[in-house]
Amino acid sequence: MAVKSIHGEYPSVFMDSVDRFHGNQLVYIGWDNHTSICTANAYPLPPDMPFGALTEAVLPSVCGPHPDFPLIEWSKVEWLLDGEAFTPDMGKSLKENGVGHKSLIRFKTPGLNGYKGTGN
Amino acid sequence: MAKKLNMRKRYELLTRGLGWEPTYQPKDKVFAQEAYEGIKITDWSKWEDPFRLTADAYWKYQAEKDKKLYAVMDSFAQNNAHLNLADASYVNALKLFIQGVSPLEYAAHRNFARLARQLSGEGAQIACQMQSIDELRHAQTQIHTISHYNKHFHGMHDPFHMFDRVWYLSVPKSYFDDASSAGPFEFITSVSFSFEYLLTNLLFVPFMSGAAYNGDMATVTFGFSAQSDESRHMTLGLEIIKFLLEQHEDNLPIVQGWIDKHFWRAYRLLGLVAMMQDYFLPESPMSWKEGWQIYFVENAGALFNDLGRYGLQMPKYHEIATAEADHISHQVFGIFYNYIHAAAFNLGLPSEAKMNWLSEKYPDTFDKYYRPRMEMWAQMEKEGKRFFNMGLPQLCQVCQIPMGFTEVAKDDPMQIAYRVSEYQGEKFHTCSDGCKTIFDHEPEKYVNAWLPVHQIFQGNCGGAAVPDVLNWYHFHPEDGGDYAGSADEARWKAMKGETAAEAPKTSQADAA
Amino acid sequence: MSEHKVFMIFQNTADAQPFISAFEQENPKATLDYQPGMVRIEGLGELGITQEVVSELAGREVNLQELHLTLISLSGNIDEDDDYFRITRH
Numbered sequence: 001m002a003v004k005s006i007h008g009e010y011p012s013v014f015m016d017s018v019d020r021f022h023g024n025q026l027v028y029i030g031w032d033n034h035t036s037i038c039t040a041n042a043y044p045l046p047p048d049m050p051f052g053a054l055t056e057a058v059l060p061s062v063c064g065p066h067p068d069f070p071l072i073e074w075s076k077v078e079w080l081l082d083g084e085a086f087t088p089d090m091g092k093s094l095k096e097n098g099v100g101h102k103s104l105i106r107f108k109t110p111g112l113n114g115y116k117g118t119g120n
Numbered sequence: 121m122a123k124k125l126n127m128r129k130r131y132e133l134l135t136r137g138l139g140w141e142p143t144y145q146p147k148d149k150v151f152a153q154e155a156y157e158g159i160k161i162t163d164w165s166k167w168e169d170p171f172r173l174t175a176d177a178y179w180k181y182q183a184e185k186d187k188k189l190y191a192v193m194d195s196f197a198q199n200n201a202h203l204n205l206a207d208a209s210y211v212n213a214l215k216l217f218i219q220g221v222s223p224l225e226y227a228a229h230r231n232f233a234r235l236a237r238q239l240s241g242e243g244a245q246i247a248c249q250m251q252s253i254d255e256l257r258h259a260q261t262q263i264h265t266i267s268h269y270n271k272h273f274h275g276m277h278d279p280f281h282m283f284d285r286v287w288y289l290s291v292p293k294s295y296f297d298d299a300s301s302a303g304p305f306e307f308i309t310s311v312s313f314s315f316e317y318l319l320t321n322l323l324f325v326p327f328m329s330g331a332a333y334n335g336d337m338a339t340v341t342f343g344f345s346a347q348s349d350e351s352r353h354m355t356l357g358l359e360i361i362k363f364l365l366e367q368h369e370d371n372l373p374i375v376q377g378w379i380d381k382h383f384w385r386a387y388r389l390l391g392l393v394a395m396m397q398d399y400f401l402p403e404s405p406m407s408w409k410e411g412w413q414i415y416f417v418e419n420a421g422a423l424f425n426d427l428g429r430y431g432l433q434m435p436k437y438h439e440i441a442t443a444e445a446d447h448i449s450h451q452v453f454g455i456f457y458n459y460i461h462a463a464a465f466n467l468g469l470p471s472e473a474k475m476n477w478l479s480e481k482y483p484d485t486f487d488k489y490y491r492p493r494m495e496m497w498a499q500m501e502k503e504g505k506r507f508f509n510m511g512l513p514q515l516c517q518v519c520q521i522p523m524g525f526t527e528v529a530k531d532d533p534m535q536i537a538y539r540v541s542e543y544q545g546e547k548f549h550t551c552s553d554g555c556k557t558i559f560d561h562e563p564e565k566y567v568n569a570w571l572p573v574h575q576i577f578q579g580n581c582g583g584a585a586v587p588d589v590l591n592w593y594h595f596h597p598e599d600g601g602d603y604a605g606s607a608d609e610a611r612w613k614a615m616k617g618e619t620a621a622e623a624p625k626t627s628q629a630d631a632a
Numbered sequence: 633m634s635e636h637k638v639f640m641i642f643q644n645t646a647d648a649q650p651f652i653s654a655f656e657q658e659n660p661k662a663t664l665d666y667q668p669g670m671v672r673i674e675g676l677g678e679l680g681i682t683q684e685v686v687s688e689l690a691g692r693e694v695n696l697q698e699l700h701l702t703l704i705s706l707s708g709n710i711d712e713d714d715d716y717f718r719i720t721r722h
Binding site: 028100101 | 157158489493511515526563569571578
């Protein structure tokens with residue numbers, strides 16, 4: 001049901017439409033079972049950025065300090081893109097991998113389930 | 121001699137018969153906001169005034185309460201009574217309060233003035249008018265009370281500027297803006313009923329008993345001074361619900377929908393209070409979980425039992441809120457631990473004693489899920505690698521809290537809860553079924569949300585780097601970071617004669 | 633008599649004492665629970681006080697609306713006039 005308004009249609013202003021991000025798109029990336037990193041993080045990223053740059057440059061800045069991070073074997077990581085299992089092509093761009101504006105990427109590192117396996 | 125009028129008659133003469141039927145403008149033009157929400161009022165004369173205070177009585181008693189309160193504040197200041205605090209780390213509860221709650225009091229003042237104008241029933245106009253003045257009084261007395269602490273500690277120097285900009289303050293701001301941009305009946309259901317009646321004790325009791333247990337007599341006095349106002353507000357909240365439901369059966373589904381929505385939104389906002397209650401108080405009278413049991417599970421249960429005769433039901437997702445009582449304070453603490461370098465207050469890992477208290481209060485969850493992260497973080501701190509989250513969090517489109525809540529209701533408390541909706545080709549993420557339901561019901565409204573993280577990335581918040589943003593927030597470097605090593609800690613030690621005051625090295629400086 | 637609880641909570645101060653005592657005196661079945669800084673007066677179905685008794689206890693003519701100065705909270709439907717104040721729950 002639409003929101004009620006007094007005069008005509010309620011104006012929809014999309015405050016986070018992709019054109020507002022100066023050529024970047026928003027991407028959210030979360031590491032499952034590592035809740036001490038409290039949430040998925042939000043990143044403004046160029047759609048043409050190679051997927052591999054996420055693991056090499058982007059994620060280390062936030063997730064790097066976690067004791068599990070240096071132990072990650074990226075070839076064994078399980079990925080979800082917008083809720084669906086997917087295997088990224090590290091060499092191709094975010095866009096080519098199907099990562100769009102406000103896509104959510106989640107990754108699981110089997111065998112690495114947070115501090116002492118507690119999900120932290 | 122003329123016969124003296126009794127209270128009822130005096131009240132009737134002073135408050136009724138003033139709302140004449142307009143003749144030179146149509147009534148629905150004079151009261152243009154009353155009909156569009158679909159609420160049907162057939163007879164305003166059925167309104168039962170919750171309190172029969174005439175303006176002269178109101179002024180008299182409010183003035184007397186104010187005089188007493190300001191006398192206590194003067195005495196507090198003269199006696200440097202802040203030195204009686206259990207510990208200066210307590211002051212962070214007040215920083216959260218002045219930044220996140222006092223601006224809501226001011227917003228309530230403005231909105232009840234709007235309602236006093238927009239509602240056509242005289243009894244409702246009087247009640248809203250008085251509440252508008254009460255709320256302004258609350259904003260002012262809070263500012264006065266906390267201004268004493270502003271002289272001695274950091275983070276309280278520009279709360280209204282911060283409220284409109286800072287990432288964690290968009291949580292209370294968006295809650296109130298949601299109600300403020302709704303019609304008068306939704307507003308009063310949201311604020312008077314859901315917040316001021318149903319959930320008020322979950323805001324008030326943690327802060328006021330926290331103050332009492334930690335030597336903050338100024339805030340305790342403010343609390344008592346405000347409480348009789350609050351009892352009038354609570355009574356108004358209950359009266360409005362009963363009135364709307366008695367007026368027309370068509371109002372029931374609308375009111376139920378508003379109660380569902382605003383219960384959930386207010387509950388999410390109270391997550392910040394839960395963190396304060398469990399983690400910010402050196403002496404803790406009660407845990408969030410205990411408070412939820414008394415003030416929601418028992419009290420609200422009895423209330424909705426009572427209101428059941430109108431067809432009203434407990435708010436949607438209340439069972440999830442109850443299940444989350446074991447978790448939310450720890451999860452919200454975790455969020456702020458990650459980002460304290462970008463906040464205008466301090467916090468720190470709980471001491472061993474505090475962790476034992478948390479174990480006792482949360483026997484099913486603290487040791488299993490949350491003590492481990494404290495251990496890990498403590499170890500990292502010891503190694504000089506205190507963990508700060510150097511990115512920005514994903515925020516919920518509706519409650520605007522970083523999406524750190526988990527699938528507690530699905531017995532998977534270490535799995536972040538992710539919900540998503542698509543509207544006109546764009547994705548919108550929410551933290552829970554509660555927030556997703558709210559989004560899906562009125563997407564036009566929430567696509568309009570000013571989400572701090574996204575606004576920073578759009579370049580609208582002072583610059584690209586965190587220090588630029590904090591500057592734009594009017595933060596000072598001393599405002600945030602860990603309590604240990606903070607400017608406030610150094611001042612407190614100096615006040616107590618423990619060490620000479622020296623320039624502190626803040627954790628925020630380390631993180632930058 | 634209704635099974636539903638009604639309550640009044642007052643600050644535990646000198647100003648509130650005539651009201652607290654009046655509730656105690658005029659509602660023999662009511663319970664009084666003293667907590668830090670406050671008193672909770674609870675009854676079943678109804679609690680009421682009269683201007684006459686409050687004034688007698690205060691030693692002066694009291695306006696019942698003075699209870700606004702020390703009231704913390706209440707639960708129940710209010711019925712009041714110059715000579716009485718009552719809360720009920722049906």
